[in-house]
Amino acid sequence: MDKQKLSLGIFGVVGVITLVLIGALVTKQNQVSPGTTTPGQNELAPTSPPLPTKTAEEIKIISQIETKVVTIKNFKFDPETLTVKLHDQVVWKNQDTVNHQIKGNNWGNVPIGPGENFTQAFDKAGTFPYVCALHPTMTGTIIVK
Template sequence: MRPATLATLALVVGLGGAGGAAFAAARGQTPQDGRERGSGEGRHEVRIKAVAFNPTSLVVQLGDTVVWRNADIVRHNVVSGELFASAELSSGETFAWAPGDTGTVRYRCTIHPRMRGELTVRLP
């Protein structure tokens, strides 16, 4: 697995099914394209369930944190080229990443190659 680049801050949290600390997802209005948006300093959860990322597309703002939570019975990971690569997440485990730059980030599960997701990172 490649380490996070200097341009990004990677927070790796394995919670092993404890449920995790409560988080407040600061969300703005749901845009007409159906993608969820953040408002900066927010936390967004991508739920991994039924061999899929949910939501598959997420719009966040610089300063936000995205948390992938494995709610599936099988293990998954979250990998995006050189930006981030989680460990294999067992059921209940999470991986968090805070983007350090704007742009589109495509990621996937390398264990289940058909699982794909996308983040759009915008300025607050």
């Protein structure tokens, strides 16, 4: 019996040592050396592309843009002639009780109901005549310098 106990004891010790070694190997395989990454580690979520930046000249132009108003009332544009700077915007405000339709040569052809507005930016220098397509006696001019 002593031999049997000795054999069981030896097998038990060998079994425990084997389990400890297997555990150490598995732990070693799951460790990562400093400075290395495993697949998926430290991956950032996709980001949207950076927004385009504006140049100093573009910022200067944008900061100098003005909005001028042409009022539509009593079937007239007020003022009939408006002078603006390059890149300025013009807003037509319909304060009449009927629809109007701003139409320029190669720009606009926009219906504007009572209480509504229409905005047009002017990015070219020149003279831009326009008319109300619904009431042709209503005319105006935008001069861009």
